[in-house]
Amino acid sequence: MTNLVPIGRALISVSDKTGLLDLARALASHGVELISTSGTLMMLRTAGLKVRDVAEVTGFPEMMDGRVKTLHPNVHGGLLALRDDDEHLVAMAAHGIEPIDLLVVNLYPFEETVAKGADHATCIENIDIGGPAMIRAASKNHRFVTVITDPFDYDALIAQMKTHDGATTLAFRQKQALTAYSRTAAYDTAVSTWLAGEIKEPTPRYRSFAGKLAQPLRYGENPHQSAAFYTDGTRRPGVATARQWQGKELSYNNINDTDAAFELVADLGQAPSCAIIKHANPCGVATAATLVEAYKRAYVCDQTSAFGGIVALNQPLDAETAEEIVKIFTEVVIAPGASDEAKAIFAGKKNLRLLTTSALPDPKAKALAFKQVAGGFLVQDRDAGHITTADLKVVTKRPPTDKELADLMFAWTVAKHVKSNAIIYVKDGATVGVGAGQMSRVDSTRIAARKAEDMAETLGLPAPLTKGAVVASDAFFPFADGLITAAEAGATAIIQPGGSMRDDEVIAAADERGLAMVFTNMRHFRH
Structure with missing residues (x-):
């Protein structure tokens, strides 16, 4: 199996332009021929880089408002051709197909468009077609083709080419193919989930869930279980969107319990409220005139279980409340903000994690919850039920x-x-x-x-x-x-x-x- 494969030609077409110029310059320094499309092409040429328009490769201009530009044999043949197959080489020569050794694509921002509340037509226009098709082609042919779908991986690609004189290793290409297939799967999941909501279909024939790695975890519920934390892109305020100011890395159980605590406290209304959680169950919950009083009253419910627990607040953490919290060992505190004075008080407790968010989660928001069982998984609406x-x-x-x-x-x-x-x-x-x-x-x-x-x-x-x-x-x-x-x-x-x-x-x-x-x-x- 081929190991080192030099990159001679690259097709770049990205919506997210982060790090694009640095990558393109690094590729050019290795003598890589650059091919690009529309906005990416213009940005690269404006920066003084030599770039071929993909229309030169296909012999067709971009058409139908950009819906058709890379769906062509000269593109897909260049990505899919096996370099060690004589029949493929003969076909390439006969039809003037040039090999494409590197594909750099990130997709139309469909998830972001939906998150912004765009109308149906705008969401439809942000469903990428050519991008996923090229990504899948390049990933299938990863023996010979490198595929990059995330600006996060640009530096790794540049380092690979620097170390291997313009080439990449098979191990690198395999890892990038895995990332690429995972990305298109997550993208299709976002589209199908959105469309199910649009047509109000509660039980689509196929259901998938996807996430983006936020962090690998030391272990799961127990040390013999491997684990990782993924975000789903919804940006729902909570542990997934929180900023951690101090303390050790969150564990699997910390994340689970912190989520339970914050969802509970968000359900309690506007009055200062506190929830103390242990093993995903509340051991004390209270509302009061002040945040510190709410904490004290929650703590009184079960002081034994509160030790080593998770504290969630529905208002920004203040110094007086912080002074009370540090009187016992607490694993995590999460709140929609914290004063500088409160942060300074917590700074003396190096193992205490402080998380802050921009807001509370909406307790009435619709979302799906799922649970794995042997041979399948159960899916339901999250419990957003309320009464008056x-x-x-x-x-x-x-x-x-x-x-x-x-x-x-x-x-x-x-x-x-x-x-x-x-x-x-x-x-x-x-x-x-x-x-x-x-x-x-x-x-x-x-x-x-x-x-x-x-x-x-x-x-x-x-x-x-x-x-x-x-x-x-x-x-x-x-x-x-x-x-x-x-x-x-x-x-x-x-x-x-x-x-x-x-x-x-x-x-x-x-x-x-x-x-x-x-x-x-x-x-x-x-x-």
Whole structure:
């Protein structure tokens, strides 16, 4: 198999002109003949470089508003011809096809056009045809042809040619072919996903997902698992778009937990709010008049679990809140901004990662979520479900008070972000007990209450904070036992979806104990 292959002729056609002139000059210094198209051609010629118009190669001018310019045998033959196949060489000679040894192409900015909210016609015009066709041809023939699809790889190409006297190695060409095929796959994925949305097709026959490498990770959930972090190009505010100011590299688990924390806190509205996350579940969530008070109240819910947790804030981090956070070990803090004073306080904790974003994610935004299973994967809309107080149905003799109602709505929002079966006790805008991920709903109810009892003992309180609290359940109570357990823990009001065969039994149990209960008619399972 051919190893070193010199580059004698290059076709360059790029939308992203980053680094283009430096690359072209480096190629020219090795005596490489340059061929180009339209805007790229003009830029290179303006810089004083000698460049052939692709129309000279094809014998046809660009036409149809540039839709047709490289779709020609003289281009694809030059890319696909096997240099060690006599029949291919004879065909090239017979038809005047010149070999193309290097293809430098990056595609029309379709993803960026969609992200900007462009109209349908503009998005269609930004679907590249000739670019992917050339990339696939060059990649298939990587034994002889080098293909570059990302300005990030220009320096590596220049270094290859400098080291190998104008040639590239097979290993380099193979790696670039891999990148190229991955790029066209991601591009086609973006187009198909957009079109499915345009025609409102929820279940297209074929579904694909794509991402761009953000960083290789040291390992996955456990040290024996390899892992990497990819971004999907949507620019949704969060861990994927955040700036890291300090601290160690984020781990797989850090990224997963930070995402969970930031999505939760973004769901809590405008008032200063804080969520503390451990293993993707909240161990404390609160809203208050100030950010520091929100953090303190979230921390009180479960001080034991908060150690080594992830803190998410819905307002820029200030110095007073930073001073509180550094009192215990925290893995990551993410917020929509941070003051210089807060950054200075964190600077003394070298292992603490501080991430800031430009905004909070929109909790109502539509997006797809997928999960791999053996032999396939499940796809669904992300849970963007929301209710208002107008959606609630009071099912007990006693309706909730205004104070209870506010806490019920807060508890319901938190429950959406807790692993099922989820039970959330809330009092005065703060969680006071969280039961997550249990096989039985009554067990989640008991665990949340028991943790509240433990914290009351730790804090020296006369009674657990569940006394006078409200409770949210992410799905209906199948039996009255879970509600009875919550009432025994001191709960005064319940919010749940309803819909159980035993709703009447559960409602009767609530009435017997003087509880108020509302149904949402919406479930928030989170597996």
